[in-house]
Amino acid sequence: MFAIQPFETDETIREPDWQELARCNDGTGSMTELFFSEQLDDIAAAKAFCVECPVRETCLEQARERREPWGVWGGELFVNGKIVAQKRKRGRPPKIRPEVEVPQAQSA
Ligand code: SF4
Known part of the structure; x- marks a missing residue:
C-alpha cells in the first residue's frame, strides 16, 4: 500500500x-512618472x-522612516523628507x- 508522502522541496x-x-x-515601472511628477x-x-x-500603511510608515526626499508614498506627498498637504506651484x-x-x- 502506498502512503501519501508530503511534497518535498x-x-x-x-x-x-x-x-x-x-x-x-x-x-514595468510604468507608474514612476506619476508618483514623482511635479504636476x-x-x-x-x-x-x-x-x-x-493593500500595503499603504506599511509603505507610508517606511517612507517616513527613510525620510523620503520626494514623491508620493502611502498616499502622502513627501517633500524634503516631510509630508506636505499640497505642492504649491508658483503664483496664485x-x-x-x-x-x-x-x-x-x-494586471501583470
Ligand atoms: S506608493 Fe501607493 S500604491 Fe505604491 S505601495 Fe505605496 S501605497 Fe501602495
Whole structure:
C-alpha cells in the first residue's frame, strides 16, 4: 500500500514582501512618472491610487522612516523628507481645481 508522502522541496515557502503586494508594482515601472511628477493633477491621481493599495500603511510608515526626499508614498506627498498637504506651484492657486483621474492597476 502506498502512503501519501508530503511534497518535498528545497525551496521554503515564504511570505511575499510587502513591495510585491504594492498596487503600483506592475513590474514595468510604468507608474514612476506619476508618483514623482511635479504636476498637481498627477500628484492627486497618485494619492488617489494609493487609497486602495493593500500595503499603504506599511509603505507610508517606511517612507517616513527613510525620510523620503520626494514623491508620493502611502498616499502622502513627501517633500524634503516631510509630508506636505499640497505642492504649491508658483503664483496664485487655481480657482477651480482640476478633476482627478485615478489610473487603474494593470494586471501583470
Ligand atoms: S501605497 Fe501607493 S506608493 Fe505605496 S505601495 Fe501602495 S500604491 Fe505604491
